[in-house]
Amino acid sequence: MGVGIEVTNLNAWYGTNHTLQDINLHIPANQATALIGPSGCGKSTFVRCLNRMHETNPIARVTGTVKMGDIDVYADSKPVQIRRRVGMVFQRPNPFPTMSIYDNVASGLKLNGYRNRRVLDETVERSLKKSALWDEVKDDLKKKSGASLSGGQQQRLCIARALAVDPEVLLMDEPASALDPVSTSKIEDLIFELKSLYTIVIVTHNMQQAARVAEKTGFFLNGRLVEFDSTHKIFTNPSDKRTEDYITGRFG
Numbered sequence: 001m002g003v004g005i006e007v008t009n010l011n012a013w014y015g016t017n018h019t020l021q022d023i024n025l026h027i028p029a030n031q032a033t034a035l036i037g038p039s040g041c042g043k044s045t046f047v048r049c050l051n052r053m054h055e056t057n058p059i060a061r062v063t064g065t066v067k068m069g070d071i072d073v074y075a076d077s078k079p080v081q082i083r084r085r086v087g088m089v090f091q092r093p094n095p096f097p098t099m100s101i102y103d104n105v106a107s108g109l110k111l112n113g114y115r116n117r118r119v120l121d122e123t124v125e126r127s128l129k130k131s132a133l134w135d136e137v138k139d140d141l142k143k144k145s146g147a148s149l150s151g152g153q154q155q156r157l158c159i160a161r162a163l164a165v166d167p168e169v170l171l172m173d174e175p176a177s178a179l180d181p182v183s184t185s186k187i188e189d190l191i192f193e194l195k196s197l198y199t200i201v202i203v204t205h206n207m208q209q210a211a212r213v214a215e216k217t218g219f220f221l222n223g224r225l226v227e228f229d230s231t232h233k234i235f236t237n238p239s240d241k242r243t244e245d246y247i248t249g250r251f252g
């Protein structure tokens with residue numbers, strides 16, 4: 001099951017660039033939350049702060065609190081423990097190119113020491129079913145490499161790989177922006193299915209996509225969260241003039 005995420009006074013820097021400023025929001029469990037805003041406003045940095053990836057950059061710094069369920073992400077746990085609870089999917093599908101489809105999905109479990117063949121088989125099948133890829137690859141699991149799949153299939157493979165370690169949160173940073181419309185619609189259908197099981201945060205430039213998949217939407221501008229509300233409110237009756245200007249295409 002998913003968990004809620006409580007972000008309090010989050011600030012982030014790259015060197016002297018104060019990239020995120022005083023971000024406060026509550027991301028509800030088992031819903032999809034979309035983050036929108038013009039290029040460079042800090043959306044990717046924000047999601048990278050949720051799973052402690054931001055700090056992997058030597059010039060990066062973070063202050064503030066992120067609570068994921070009962071866990072204080074920065075105080076209570078190591079980055080590697082957090083990344084097990086939080087799956088991440090990036091803009092460009094990044095399967096391990098030389099590994100088979102099966103090994104791509106099983107990689108996280110194997111890294112965590114799982115060796116039992118039956119457990120691995122079951123997890124690979126379950127994860128590929130959840131990511132709506134099973135029917136397309138079930139006969140080639142060990143014969144084909146991850147890199148031999150189409151872009152849309154590779155992205156669903158990456159989603160299966162993220163789900164295999166049983167996370168509570170799924171972060172998706174523009175997961176469909178490199179895909180064709182048919183693959184994009186499959187990813188959107190998938191987000192719809194998956195949110196009953198996971199808390200999903202999706203960065204997107206595509207406002208129709210945000211409106212289609214997300215219950216809540218946050219609008220970022222210049223490192224600040226300008227507005228956070230139900231997606232319906234953001235797109236029909238935003239409280240802030242800057243949100244209205246952005247969603248009506250007057251800037252950005």
Ligand SMILES: Nc1ncnc2c1ncn2[C@@H]1O[C@H](COP(=O)(O)OP(=O)(O)OP(=O)(O)O)[C@@H](O)[C@H]1O
Pocket residue numbers: 014017019037038039040041042043044045046057
């Ligand atoms: N690795 C990095 N090193 C230094 N500065 C960075 C780095 N990554 C991002 N930044 C800076 O941080 C700010 C926010 O970038 P970020 O990628 O979070 O924005 P974004 O809203 O996700 O943009 P986009 O929609 O174009 O992906 C920008 O000013 C960017 O130049």
